[in-house]
Amino acid sequence: SQKIEQNSEALNIQEGKTATLTCNYTNYSPAYLQWYRQDPGRGPVFLLLIRENEKKKRKERLKVTFDTTLKQSLFHITASQPADSATYLCALLNTGGFKTIFGAGTRLFVKA
Amino acid sequence: GAVVSQHPSRVICKSGTSVKIECRSLDFQATTMFWYRQFPKQSLMLMATSNEGSKATYEQGVEKDKFLINHASLTLSTLTVTSAHPEDSSFYICSAPLAGGAQETQYFGPGTRLLVL
Numbered sequence: 134s135q136k137i138e139q140n141s142e143a144l145n146i147q148e149g150k151t152a153t154l155t156c157n158y159t160n161y162s163p164a165y166l167q168w169y170r171q172d173p174g175r176g177p178v179f180l181l182l183i184r185e186n187e188k189k190k191r192k193e194r195l196k197v198t199f200d201t202t203l204k205q206s207l208f209h210i211t212a213s214q215p216a217d218s219a220t221y222l223c224a225l226l227n228t229g230g231f232k233t234i235f236g237a238g239t240r241l242f243v244k245a
Numbered sequence: 246g247a248v249v250s251q252h253p254s255r256v257i258c259k260s261g262t263s264v265k266i267e268c269r270s271l272d273f274q275a276t277t278m279f280w281y282r283q284f285p286k287q288s289l290m291l292m293a294t295s296n297e298g299s300k301a302t303y304e305q306g307v308e309k310d311k312f313l314i315n316h317a318s319l320t321l322s323t324l325t326v327t328s329a330h331p332e333d334s335s336f337y338i339c340s341a342p343l344a345g346g347a348q349e350t351q352y353f354g355p356g357t358r359l360l361v362l
Contacts (some may be wrong), residue, residue, distance in 0.1 A: 176353035
């Protein structure tokens with residue numbers, strides 16, 4: 134069955150450092166991979182989308198890589214700030230379909 | 246960015262009662278909306294796809310008679326949890342794609358916390 138794995142353990146880093154979160158998937162060939170941010174008790178907020186033919190994408194302090202051979206995406210937040218503390222969700226979507234599959238997310242804590 | 250609202254933000258009800266949750270796209274029209282359920286520390290699970298002017302499409306294992314969906318207009322979808330039981334307690338989130346029904350970019354509502362006593 135289709136499966137998305139994100140590190141269930143929280144990631145604790147110091148302010149100013151780069152946070153790197155991992156998303157691995159199996160039994161799926163997504164056309165798109167998305168990253169969302171979710172704060173406690175709130176709905177997810179869209180951050181970035183990367184297509185299957187794109188290796189990497191950058192948006193301000195965010196950088197995403199997408200390796201369809203390894204079936205893995207890495208999500209980087211550079212110059213991290215305490216305000217970046219949240220849960221980050223990885224999501225996969227295939228072409229022409231309407232079903233998005235979400236990972237359980239990784240909790241990030243950035244300490245001042 | 247596009248805004249999606251949900252009402253209520255949280256609701257507590259007695260077992261056996263029905264609860265209606267509204268999802269509105271405030272500044273864009275959405276022919277399609279999605280309803281998710283999220284249990285603590287778990288991923289969002291798609292429950293159903295709400296289609297304006299037609300019946301909703303339910304995911305496997307989701308009872309359509311228990312989770313009634315009505316997409317009344319291009320900006321409003323409602324989810325009614327009928328005869329709610331404590332196991333229905335969860336965080337319910339709706340979303341709407343901005344462009345043409347594709348899910349490339351979804352805008353999520355703030356969620357509704359349901360507690361069934």
